[in-house]
Each structure stands twice: as structure tokens, then as C-alpha cells.
Amino acid sequence: MAEIAIKGVAKRFGGFTALHQVDLTIADQEFMVLLGASGCGKTTLLRIVAGLERPSQGEVWIGGRRVDHLPPRERGIAMVFQNYAVFPHLSVFENIAFGLRMKKLPQQEVERRVNRTAELMHIEQLLKRYSGQLSGGQRQRVAVARALAMEPDVILMDEPLSNLDALLRLEMRAELKGVLAASKTTTIYVTHDQVEAMSLADRIAVMHQGRIVQSASPVEVYRNPAARFVGSFIGNPPMNFIPATKAENGSWTVAGLTLSGPKSDKPRIEFAIRPEDVDAGGEGLRATVRVIEPLGPHTLVTCDVEGGLFRAILDSNASVQVGDDLRLAPKPDRIRWFDPETTNAL
Amino acid sequence: MHGKALPYLLLMPATLFLCIFFLYPFALVAFEAVTRDGAFTFDNFRTMAGSWKFPVTVRNTLLLAAIVVPIQLTMALLMASVVSRLETGRSAALYVFAIPLGISDLAAGLIWLAIFDQSGFLNTLLSSLGVVDRPVMFLGYQSKLTIFIAVALAEIWRATAIMMVILVAGMGLIPKEYYEAAEVFGASPWQRFVRITLPLLRPSLQTAIILRVILAFEVFAVVAALGGTNLPVLMGETYNWQFTLQDRNVAAASALLILAISIGFTLFFLRVLRVPKEARI
Ligand SMILES: Nc1ncnc2c1ncn2[C@@H]1O[C@H](COP(=O)(O)OP(=O)(O)OP(=O)(O)O)[C@@H](O)[C@H]1O
Numbered sequence A: 001m002a003e004i005a006i007k008g009v010a011k012r013f014g015g016f017t018a019l020h021q022v023d024l025t026i027a028d029q030e031f032m033v034l035l036g037a038s039g040c041g042k043t044t045l046l047r048i049v050a051g052l053e054r055p056s057q058g059e060v061w062i063g064g065r066r067v068d069h070l071p072p073r074e075r076g077i078a079m080v081f082q083n084y085a086v087f088p089h090l091s092v093f094e095n096i097a098f099g100l101r102m103k104k105l106p107q108q109e110v111e112r113r114v115n116r117t118a119e120l121m122h123i124e125q126l127l128k129r130y131s132g133q134l135s136g137g138q139r140q141r142v143a144v145a146r147a148l149a150m151e152p153d154v155i156l157m158d159e160p161l162s163n164l165d166a167l168l169r170l171e172m173r174a175e176l177k178g179v180l181a182a183s184k185t186t187t188i189y190v191t192h193d194q195v196e197a198m199s200l201a202d203r204i205a206v207m208h209q210g211r212i213v214q215s216a217s218p219v220e221v222y223r224n225p226a227a228r229f230v231g232s233f234i235g236n237p238p239m240n241f242i243p244a245t246k247a248e249n250g251s252w253t254v255a256g257l258t259l260s261g262p263k264s265d266k267p268r269i270e271f272a273i274r275p276e277d278v279d280a281g282g283e284g285l286r287a288t289v290r291v292i293e294p295l296g297p298h299t300l301v302t303c304d305v306e307g308g309l310f311r312a313i314l315d316s317n318a319s320v321q322v323g324d325d326l327r328l329a330p331k332p333d334r335i336r337w338f339d340p341e342t343t344n345a346l
Numbered sequence B: 001m002h003g004k005a006l007p008y009l010l011l012m013p014a015t016l017f018l019c020i021f022f023l024y025p026f027a028l029v030a031f032e033a034v035t036r037d038g039a040f041t042f043d044n045f046r047t048m049a050g051s052w053k054f055p056v057t058v059r060n061t062l063l064l065a066a067i068v069v070p071i072q073l074t075m076a077l078l079m080a081s082v083v084s085r086l087e088t089g090r091s092a093a094l095y096v097f098a099i100p101l102g103i104s105d106l107a108a109g110l111i112w113l114a115i116f117d118q119s120g121f122l123n124t125l126l127s128s129l130g131v132v133d134r135p136v137m138f139l140g141y142q143s144k145l146t147i148f149i150a151v152a153l154a155e156i157w158r159a160t161a162i163m164m165v166i167l168v169a170g171m172g173l174i175p176k177e178y179y180e181a182a183e184v185f186g187a188s189p190w191q192r193f194v195r196i197t198l199p200l201l202r203p204s205l206q207t208a209i210i211l212r213v214i215l216a217f218e219v220f221a222v223v224a225a226l227g228g229t230n231l232p233v234l235m236g237e238t239y240n241w242q243f244t245l246q247d248r249n250v251a252a253a254s255a256l257l258i259l260a261i262s263i264g265f266t267l268f269f270l271r272v273l274r275v276p277k278e279a280r281i
């Protein structure tokens, strides 16, 4: 049983606040992905859970035990470092075996685990080499194997696949997920690759400027962004936002279209829709086509709506030309509204 | 072509300087060591080794090195670990530790003589505390062991800092991430020292040890100040042959012997503490 609870954790570096009041609970055996732009505090949060950094404020609990005063080695964790930290003076084999040797496991068991994890990460032919003789991607896989070999209750991974080619990343991703599920490991996985986040996570915690903006299932995060940032960060292309002005209470005018929306006393709010949630034709948003990008199964159309960019994903046999005036009808159940001041969903 | 030659050109003046002021005199000394009155001979070495003092000097020198260097190494490692961990006041601590470095070896010997002398600090202290009623002859000719201990102390006091400075610099080169990884994977502070610091410090350890061992074989002024002729060492004997006994050829042979021992140990430590090319940081 290794539930992780982060309670009111803040971290300041001198005058700079890297984390503000982070609260997050990761259930036993859950696969939690931390997703966020570069510099938003993902590594800092992970290092606080690992015990490599002290929180300025707040508590960290692992498996029902308060751990903020414990050194990393007493927290029952393993970690993949963003910069790998593969020991240069040890062979790949000894690197993977490092934690097992610290635990004084019998040689036979060490060999079994090293070989198994090395095979999993496709580095079994590199076991005799040294870090200096490996490529970046190989080094990264050594770092992952070293953590997996520990068979820990909790594994913390900081962008563990960032340096692999697309194909290998896809394969490793699937294997990681399988292995960690089978070993019932509680995982915190940091990435800024949203596809990776979507495909791996039980839950995604989206971070922005030192705060967790939303933590929910991948579908929920995608469908119902809790804040404007989440909608604009997740999805490729991201969500479209258009200013909406009040028509009467509960209905709003958006690019020439009147839609029923939330009741609010604000004169202006924001309308949002995902590119794939519009249909061409009929009663819709007035749009002028600027760029057309056929992507095979569908076509990405970039338009002007109300003087702003708007991206729509249309069926590939829709016949549109650059310069066309289109009507894009949003699917009513997919429309979201945001408060422009707080940026929160309405 | 031009680019490749440049480093060699830049090294040229220093190399020439070394050749003129080191290799040439060295060749002269080597020549003197193996000749007498113009004829080639090993007599000089035989004379040197035949002297009744020779076994004692060799024994004293080796023993002194064997005791002083390991103690210094341990202390330097300990001090360097502490200093490297300091977050503030690190350079202040380094300066304090490095004070003895600024003192010549003869001056160091004299300082310790002032402590151990019959009318020195130690005797004053002991008699004022009433431990002794008459001053003790610590460095008399019967008390070889005390002389040895005093010399060892003076040497440790004087030359540990140089090792420490080298080791502090070396520890600063080890990236922090390796310690963090080791810590996460269960290494205790001691295990981190043994499994991360020591192996990654090998290049600096090599430099520090070789430097110290060579200096230990050349020990002279401290011994002269504290022991006079009561604790003969190799360098002292070389001095004797040259200036007291006025035999340049035997003195040259003796100097060559010290050089040979130094080279021998240097090669030994280069080999033992070698870092395989692929395992470098
Ligand atoms: N030791 C430190 N001292 C001062 N500021 C720091 C320190 N470590 C991190 N920061 C700052 O804290 C913020 C968060 O850093 P962090 O490494 O957690 O980002 P990240 O989300 O992991 O980014 P990336 O995706 O680029 O790895 C950054 O703005 C960074 O500059």
C-alpha cells in the first residue's frame, strides 16, 4: 500500500516561488502523470516527493507515513532523473544493480533483476559498457532500468522517455505501463508530451506556474478543462477561444451566433470549442478560411473568426477553398465557457 | 596542419626551459653518479650502500613516508569532505587550513622545535601544570621515538593542507546528481563516500598522493631542525656526502636513488589509481 499525499506543499527558491500550495493525492497503484510546460515546477514537485528538496511549507505522506523529515533512502521510492545521473564509473550492469547492492540482495537475484529489466528496456547487449560509451537515449533507458530493478512501491519518473525516437518511445511506453501495472507500483510520471500523458495516465495533473490547475482522468481533462490554460495546453491543435458578449441573461453572442450559455452578470465571457467539435454548414460561426492542411483522415482548416485564429478539423472530403466564407456549427454539448478574469471554467 | 602544430608551438618555451634547467643538470648529475675520475664505475653506489648509516636512512625515510602519508591522506579526505559540504564560509575554512602551506619546511621545523625544545612551550606547559618538575629532553639522542613522532607531527601539520586543497577541488568536480541518485537508491552517507566520492575522486587522489609521496622522500629541513643527526634520512645523507664529506659523486648517486624511488612510487600510484578511459566523467 503506497498512497502518496501531497498536502499544501509550497517551495520557494530565495524570492522565487516555484510551487504554490500544491495539494495532490495519488492513490495506491495509480499512474499519475504530471503534465505542464517547461519550468512550471514538475521536477521540483517530484524532488520534494523524493526527499531531494525540502518543501518550504506543507507535508508529504507516502503509504500513510509522514516522510518530509526522512532522507530519500527511507522513503521506499525509486526515481528516474531528468538528467539520467547514470554513474560514469560503473558499467551499465552495475548501474542497474546499484540499488540492489545497497539492499544487499544475493548475487543471483541481482543478476536476475538486472537481466530482466535490461531486456525490457532493450539494453541487454550494453551491460558491459560504461555511461560514456552510450548514446543519450541508451543512457536514459539505463536510468529507467535502474529504477525498475528496485521493484519499489513508488516510482518517480522525470521525463523518462524524452530522448527516445518516436517508434521506440511508443514501444517503451506500452511496456512501462504493462510492467508498472503488473507490479502494482504507484507511479508519478512527469512529461510535457501530452500524447504520452493521455496514453499512460490513470489521472493527469496539469501544472501551470507552480500550481496544479486540474487533476482528473485524461478524458475529463480533455473534455472539461477546468481552466483556460488546460484547454489551450492540451489537444493538438488546442482548443479555440472566442470572446462572447452578453445578449440577454443566459444567452451570448459569439461571432454572429447566439448561443445559450451560463448565467453570469459579466458583460463578456469566453466561448471555447475543440477543433474537432464543429461541423461545416448550417447555422454557425462566421469564418474565413486562411490555410488548409490535408492530414489524411481529416483536414485541418485554419480560419479567421472575429479577427482571431480558429482551427477546425473537418472531414477530408469537405470541399473548402482558401478565402471561402464558412459557417462552422459547434456541437452544443461540447461548448465550454470560461471567465476571462479568473480563467476558470464557468 | 597549422592548427595541429599550434599547441606544440605554445608548449615550446616551457619545454626548452625544462630541457636547459632540468634535463641538462640532471644529465650532469647522472653522469657524476656513474663515473669517478672520468672512468665509468658503480663504485659510488657501492660506497653509498656500504656506509653504516645507509640502511638506517633508507628505513627512516620509508617509515616516515609510510606513516605520514596515510595519516595525511585520511585527514585530508576528512577535512575536504567537511569543507566541501559547507554552504557558507567555505573559502574562509580553506584559507585557515591552508596557512601552514605558506610556511617553508625549515620554518615549520623550527616552530615545532620551539614546542618540543627543552625550554619550549610543551615543557613550560607541563611544569606549570606540575606534571613534571624538571624540563624533559624530548629531542635528546636517546629518544629516537619522540624525535620520530615530532617529525611526523610537523610533517602532518605542514603538508596535509596541500592534499586537502587538491581533494576539495576534485570533490567540487563531482556533479551533485550522482550523490542524489545514490541517495535515492539507498546509499548511506558512508556508502556514498566509498562508492561515489572515492572512485570519482581518483584523478585528484592520484595527484595528491604522488605529490605527497615525492615530498615525503625529500624530507630534510624538518628533520634537520628537530632531530639534527639523530634521525638520518636519505636527503640528509645526500647533503652530508656533498657538503660534509665533499664527495660529489656519491652525493649524485644518492640523489639518483631518491629519484628512482620517487619514480617507482609515482608509476605505482599512476597504475593503481588509473581511471579507465571509458569510465571517466
Ligand atoms: N535550485 C533552484 N534555485 C532556483 N530556482 C530554481 C531551482 N530549481 C528550480 N528552480 C526554478 O523553479 C522553476 C521550476 O523548475 P522545475 O525544474 O521544477 O521545472 P520543470 O517543470 O521540471 O521544467 P522542465 O519541463 O523544463 O524540466 C523554474 O522556474 C526554475 O527556474
Ligand SMILES: [Mg+2]
Residues within 6 Å of the ligand: A042, A043, A044, A082, A158
Ligand atoms: Mg523538469
